[in-house]
Amino acid sequence: xxxxxxxxxxxxxxxxxxxxxxxxxxxxxxxxxxxxxxxxxxxxxxxxxxxxxxxxxxxxxxxxxxxxxxxxxxxxxxxxxxxxxxxxxxxxxxxxxxxxxxxxxxxxxxxxxxxxxxxxxxxxxxxxxxxxxxxxxxxxxxxxxxxxxxxxxxxxxxxxxxxxxxxxxxxxxxxxxxxxxxxxxxxxxxxxxxxxxxxxxxxxxxxxxxxxxxxxxxxxxxxxxxxxxxxxxxxxxxxxxxxxxxxxxxxxxxxxxxxxxxxxxxxxxxxxxxxxxxxxxxxxxxxxxxxx
Amino acid sequence: xxxxxxxxxxxxxxxxxxxxxxxxxxxxxxxxxxxxxxxxxxxxxxxxxxxxxxxxxxxxxxxxxxxxxxxxxxxxxxxxxxxxxxxxxxxxxxxxxxxxxxxxxxxxxxxxxxxxxxxxxxxxxxxxxxxxxxxxxxxxxxxxxxxxxxxxxxxxxxxxxxxxxxxxxxxxxxxxxxxxxxxxxxxxxxxxxxxxxxxxxxxxxxxxxxxxxxxxxxxxxxxxxxxxxxxxxxxxxxxxxxxxxxxxxxxxxxxxxxxxxxxxxxxxxxxxxxxxxxxxxxxxxxxxxxxxxxxxxxxxxxxxxxxxxxxxxxxxxxxxxxxxxxxxxxxxxxxxxxxxxxxxxxxxxxxxxxxxxxxx
Numbered sequence: 001x002x003x004x005x006x007x008x009x010x011x012x013x014x015x016x017x018x019x020x021x022x023x024x025x026x027x028x029x030x031x032x033x034x035x036x037x038x039x040x041x042x043x044x045x046x047x048x049x050x051x052x053x054x055x056x057x058x059x060x061x062x063x064x065x066x067x068x069x070x071x072x073x074x075x076x077x078x079x080x081x082x083x084x085x086x087x088x089x090x091x092x093x094x095x096x097x098x099x100x101x102x103x104x105x106x107x108x109x110x111x112x113x114x115x116x117x118x119x120x121x122x123x124x125x126x127x128x129x130x131x132x133x134x135x136x137x138x139x140x141x142x143x144x145x146x147x148x149x150x151x152x153x154x155x156x157x158x159x160x161x162x163x164x165x166x167x168x169x170x171x172x173x174x175x176x177x178x179x180x181x182x183x184x185x186x187x188x189x190x191x192x193x194x195x196x197x198x199x200x201x202x203x204x205x206x207x208x209x210x211x212x213x214x215x216x217x218x219x220x221x222x223x224x225x226x227x228x229x230x231x232x233x234x235x236x237x238x239x240x241x242x243x244x245x246x247x248x249x250x251x252x253x254x255x256x257x258x259x260x261x262x263x264x265x266x267x268x269x270x271x272x273x274x275x276x277x278x279x280x281x282x283x284x285x286x287x288x289x290x291x292x
Numbered sequence: 293x294x295x296x297x298x299x300x301x302x303x304x305x306x307x308x309x310x311x312x313x314x315x316x317x318x319x320x321x322x323x324x325x326x327x328x329x330x331x332x333x334x335x336x337x338x339x340x341x342x343x344x345x346x347x348x349x350x351x352x353x354x355x356x357x358x359x360x361x362x363x364x365x366x367x368x369x370x371x372x373x374x375x376x377x378x379x380x381x382x383x384x385x386x387x388x389x390x391x392x393x394x395x396x397x398x399x400x401x402x403x404x405x406x407x408x409x410x411x412x413x414x415x416x417x418x419x420x421x422x423x424x425x426x427x428x429x430x431x432x433x434x435x436x437x438x439x440x441x442x443x444x445x446x447x448x449x450x451x452x453x454x455x456x457x458x459x460x461x462x463x464x465x466x467x468x469x470x471x472x473x474x475x476x477x478x479x480x481x482x483x484x485x486x487x488x489x490x491x492x493x494x495x496x497x498x499x500x501x502x503x504x505x506x507x508x509x510x511x512x513x514x515x516x517x518x519x520x521x522x523x524x525x526x527x528x529x530x531x532x533x534x535x536x537x538x539x540x541x542x543x544x545x546x547x548x549x550x551x552x553x554x555x556x557x558x559x560x561x562x563x564x565x566x567x568x569x570x571x572x573x574x575x576x577x578x579x580x581x582x583x584x585x586x587x588x589x590x591x592x593x594x595x596x597x598x599x600x601x602x603x604x605x606x607x608x609x610x611x612x613x614x615x616x617x618x619x620x621x622x623x624x625x626x627x628x629x630x631x632x633x634x635x636x637x638x639x640x641x642x643x644x645x646x647x648x649x650x651x652x
Binding site for chain 1: 426568608615621
């Protein structure tokens with residue numbers, strides 16, 4: 001029984017990181033109908049930036065924010081200069097460009113920092129908390145993950161619900177033509193959306209790295225888990241991304257815990273296929289049907 | 293109604309060839325005959341060529357074959373049928389392990405093992421195709437990427453069967469006696485591969501010219517119109533995925549023979565993604581593009597390593613330079629002109645022809 005609770009707690013903690021990746025995918029998908037497979041590489045690259053800064057004795061939180069800013073700029077630049085020319089063409093083209101970016105950034109990280117596995121500091125203890133003599137599977141760092149994800153989600157909620165900028169972004173995503181007629185700079189809003197999404201990805205990278213280590217491919221698996229979460233959540237709702245991430249995290253934690261950790265990737269594939277076959281529009285989607 | 297008739301006789305196009313043979317020229321005009329002749333000539337030229345190459349060059353050349361066959365499958369799936377797959381490396385793995393396990397546990401002849409690699413993978417591909425038929429572009433890309441990531445883990449999970457991280461050894465076939473004592477296993481393998489390449493190319497070239505090929509393209513161009521004309525879109529997509537997987541499986545089986553072993557490290561996501569990159573760079577949807585793509589997959593990493601050694605760059609550069617080039621080209625090609633090397637070659641040939649015509 002203690003195992004069960006521990007697997008559940010680990011699942012929630014990992015799931016929140018998958019939620020962030022899912023959020024990054026959703027923010028981009030709902031405005032540009034592109035799935036940004038390069039998010040894994042962007043998150044990894046931002047994490048490496050933070051690691052380099054920490055190596056140079058920059059405080060953890062400064063490096064954390066710097067990585068977020070870098071992720072934002074990388075995402076915004078990608079939308080403006082790489083994605084915009086292909087957005088209007090066949091969806092296959094956008095997928096291939098995203099994969100091209102993924103390969104390119106991962107190779108460049110290998111060139112700059114080497115392919116070796118390295119530790120990434122967590123700043124908070126990774127040792128399980130003690131409650132009444134029993135050691136739990138979650139640590140101070142997991143509590144930090146919860147805090148960061150909750151704060152980020154609330155900030156995005158405030159942005160989208162209660163600010164003019166958020167309203168313009170939503171208008172650009174769901175009714176670009178009307179928004180443009182009303183004077184919204186749609187292109188700029190899309191760039192901003194990509195920036196925010198990749199900043200969220202960078203945070204996911206920073207939070208995942210202490211557990212999965214840091215190397216050029218370290219986020220590939222996390223990307224697939226985040227993609228699974230986004231599909232479960234319906235690809236167009238941030239709340240769906242959160243719930244999808246939690247469900248994916250807990251499901252994979254149980255698969256890993258009871259069946260063996262080497263089955264997590266296979267488990268993600270099976271979950272993905274089952275969800276896509278049963279309910280391709282996702283469980284929390286407001287879309288009535290997926291485009292043919 | 294009409295559709296079941298179509299399914300019943302898939303390739304009736306080539307049969308009338310024998311009924312209207314008006315001179316050798318007319319016969320050569322038949323695609324099947326022409327393709328077979330070109331294939332046989334290519335085979336003979338290849339046999340003569342490897343007599344002049346060093347063993348290392350032959351080994352390098354024999355790495356092209358498996359990639360080429362897998363790329364033909366991927367290119368037909370994506371370029372002709374409009375379905376993307378980031379999981380063809382995983383399909384190659386299925387073919388590779390099929391061949392290896394047959395070699396280990398049975399005494400099957402080589403041709404049977406190669407056919408089995410293709411068939412087993414085809415069955416798996418058909419199942420995957422059933423999933424794929426319900427998914428579009430980015431959804432399918434994500435699902436197949438998940439497969440590419442997950443499948444190698446099966447081999448480490450069931451170590452006793454699949455050999456775990458170290459994998460399993462594969463022994464290379466010995467050349468038959470009629471080729472003489474001079475033929476080494478390396479040369480024999482290169483010849484086997486060339487035969488497989490020629491057979492696969494002829495089969496796919498004819499498939500694409502047949503009614504099935506037209507159905508593939510119809511589904512790619514307009515699903516609704518295709519469905520309205522009485523062609524089942526899902527069935528066509530499953531068929532395309534199954535045939536594409538068969539090619540990937542055969543490629544995987546040959547890859548196991550060339551490598552001399554199978555291990556999960558050889559069939560990672562990087563392989564799947566490299567296949568996609570090579571397909572796009574070579575020229576999506578054309579068989580000639582697959583040839584360019586396979587040559588790129590084998591020779592570009594080698595050149596990149598040599599180049600970075602000459603420039604005395606460090607090891608991390610040489611290990612990643614090829615992938616960085618792939619990634620850059622992938623983005624650049626799609627942004628500038630999504631036709632790849634084959635598109636450029638075609639353009640050049642077209643220009644030369646026009647130059648010749650103008651003065652005359």
